[in-house]
Amino acid sequence: MTDPVAEVGAVAAVFREEYGRAVSVVLRTTGDLGLAEDAVQEAFAAAAERWPAEGMPEQPGAWIITTARHRAVDRFRREAARGEKEAQAALARWDTEPEDETFGDDRLKLLFVCCHPALAMPARVALALRVLGGLTTAQIAAAFLVSEPTMGQRISRAKAKVRDTGIPYRVPSAAELPDRLAGVLAVIYLVYNEGYSADLGAPVERSGLCAEAIRLARMLSQLMPFEPEAEGLLALMLLSESRRAARSGPSGFLVPLAEQDRSQWDAGLIVEGLALVRRSLRRGSPGPYLVQAAIQAVHSSATSAAETDWKRIARLYELLATVAPGPVVELNRAVAVGEVEGADAALRIVDGLGLAGYHVFHAVRADLLRRVGRTEEAADEYEIAAKFAPGEGERKWLTERRHGLAAAP
Template sequence: MKDDRQVEGLLRELAPQVIGLLVRKHGQFDACEDAVQEALLSAAQQWPVQGIPDSPKSWLATVASRRLVDEWRSESARRRREENSALMEPAGAGATATVSGSDDTLTVLFLCCHPSLSAPSQLALTLRAVGGLTTGEIANAFLVPESTLAQRISRAKQTIKKAGAEFVLPPAAELAERLRVVLQVLYLIFNEGYTTSGGPDLHRADLTAEAIRLTRLLRRLMPDEDEVTGLLALMLLTDARRAARAGDDGSLVPLAEQDRSRWNAEMIAEGVSLVSGALEAGPVGPYQVQAAIAAVHDEAPTATGTDWSQILALYDVLEKVSPGPVVTLNRAVAVAEVNGPEAGLELLATLDDDSRMNQTHRLDSVRGHLLELAGGTGAAREAYLRAAAKTASEPEKQYLTRRAERLG
C-alpha cells in the first residue's frame, strides 16, 4: 500500500512535467496530453510490481513518445496533423513572461485554465493534466459518467487549439488576470472536495488534498504572489476542521458545535503563519482576507469565544475588495452575531432579487438559521425545508431536514 501511494504521488508530480517535455518537442498539446495519460496508466500498473525506474521522468517521456509516434503513423492521424499543422506550435522563449522558478508545470497549469474554457472544463483539464488524475477518478469526484467527462476534456483541448493558444506562460501584461483564473480553479477544486455539491459524501478528501498540493506547487513557482499564499492559507485553515465536521455516522456538524480538539493544530499554525506574512507584505486580495477570517475562527478556543467583531470588520474589507452575493451572505451571519439576528435578516433581504442566488440552498439555509435565532420558529422551519429541497448533497439535506423537524 505504501509503494502504491509513493507511485501515485510521484506520477501526479511528474505528469505536467512530462506533458511539457513532449509539447516543447512535438507541439500539439492535445495529442501529447493523451499520450502522457496512457504512459501514466502503464506506470501505475507496472511500477508497484517492477519497482520505480532509476529515471521515472525519462521512463514516462519515452513511453509517451512511443504512444505519440504510434498514433501519428496512422493515415487518419497524418491527415489531421496536416489540417492542424499551424495549431499549438511551441513558441519561442522570448514570448514567455518571466516568473522566478517557473517550469513546464506552471505553463501547463495556465494553459488548462485558459479563459476560452468554461469553469467545468478548466476544472477537469487541470485535474487530469496537472493533477495526474484519471478520467474515471475525476468523473467520480464530480458525479458524472466517465464518458461525459472524457467528452468534456476532449472538447476543452479542441477549444484551446481553436483559440490559437501557445505553450508558453501568458505575456506579463496578462499574467495577473490569468493568475486570477488559475486561483479560482484551484479554489473550486478545494470547495468541491470540502463541501461536495452532490451525492452521499460530505467531503472528498482526495480533492482537498489535490487542491492543496497544486496550490503549494504554484506558491513554490510564484513565491512573490501574495494571493497565492493567501489561497494556500485559506485552504489549510479550512481543511484543518475537516475531521470535526462530520459525526461518526457521517452527518454534518456545524462549526459552532464542532469538537475543536479534533482540529488539525499543525495545519492551523501553518495557515496562520502564511496569512500573517502575506498581509504584512502589501495590498490585500480576497483570498488573504478570507484566510484572515478563517484564522480568527480557528484561533478561537470555543464557539462563544469567537471574535465576531473582528470577523465583521474583515468582511467589511472583503466586501470592498471583492463584492458579491456570497460575501454579503456570509457577512450577514457576522452582522447577526454582532448586532442581532434582525440586522442580519435585513441584510439578507438585499439578496432576494439576486438571480445568482436562486439556484443555491445557501440563502434559505442562512435565513433559517437567523430566523431561528430571532424566534421565528415557523418561518425558520419553512426556510430550512426550502433549503433542503434545493441541495443535492445528502448530508446537507439530512442536516437541514433535521433542523426543520426539531422546530416542529
C-alpha cells in the same frame, strides 16, 4: 485471484492521483490539449476493463501515461491531416524532450497553460478544473452556479481556442506570471472547495482534491514568494484544513463550526496559517484570498465559539465586499451581521440576494428564520437546502435540523 470490486476502486484512486499529471505529460508529447485529454480518458477506460481481470500493474501511473501516449500516437496516424512522420515526431519528443524544472511539477505547469491570458477568465478556470482535476462538467457548473450546457459550451470553446491559436505548452517567463496568477489562484481555490465538500459524502473521485490543492498552493508560493495573494490562498486552505477531523460526527453528519470540538483542530496547521496571514498582511493591500484567510484566522484564534470576535469578522467581510463584491460574499457577511446585530438585520441582507438553488443560501436563511420564530418557513428552507446540498453529510444534517423544527413544541 484479484478482487474485481477492489480493482475498480483502485482505478478510481489512480484517477484521482494521476489524471492531471497524465494529461500534462501527454500534452507535452502531443501539443494538443484535446487530444491529450481524450487519450488519457481512453487509457483509464482500458484500465477499468483490464485491471479487474489482470490485476493492477506495479506502476499504475506509468501504465496510464504509456497507454495514453500510444493512444495519442494512434490518433495521429488515423487522422488524414497527420501522417506517420508526425506520429514518429511525437514519439521522439517523448523520448528526448528535456524536463523543465522551473515549476518542478507538470501539473502546476499545466495549470499555467490553461490560464493563458488569451482565454477569458471564466474559461481559464473551467478548462483547468476539467483537465487538471478531471472534474465533470456538472461539478464545474455547480461551482460556477451556471447550467451544465452553459459550462459545456464554455469548456469546448476554450479547448478549441487552445488548439486553434496554438497556445504553447511551456513555462511562462517571470514577466508573464502575474497575468496568469488570478486564474491559477481561482482554480486552486475551486479544486480545494470541491474536495472540501467531498469529505462529507460527495463522490469519492473528489476526495483527494484538498491535498492536491494545498500541494499546488505551496509550490505556487515558492514560485512567487512575494505575492500576498498566493500566501493568502495557502493560509486560507491550511486554516480550513485544520478543522478536518472535527467537521463530521461518527454518523457522517456535518458538524457546524460553532459546535465543533476544537481540541480536534490541527494546531500545527493553524500555527502555519496564522503566520502566513500575519506576514502577508504586513505587505498591505490585501486581496480577496488574504482577506478570507484573515477571517478564518479570527475563527482559528478563538478558544471557543462564544469568544469569536464577530465584530472583527463583520468588518473583514465589509472589506471583502469592496475587493471582491458578489452575492456569496454578502451571504457570508449576513451571517456575521446576524451575530452582531441580530437575525432580523441579517435577513434584510439575505432576502435581497438572488441565490436560489445555492444550498448554503437556503441553509443560512433557514437558520435566520428559525431564530426569529418563523418556524414553518424555516422548515421549508431546510428542505430546499438539503435538496441542493452536494454531500450526503450535509444533507443528513440539514434534514435533521428540519425534523428538529417539526418536533419542537
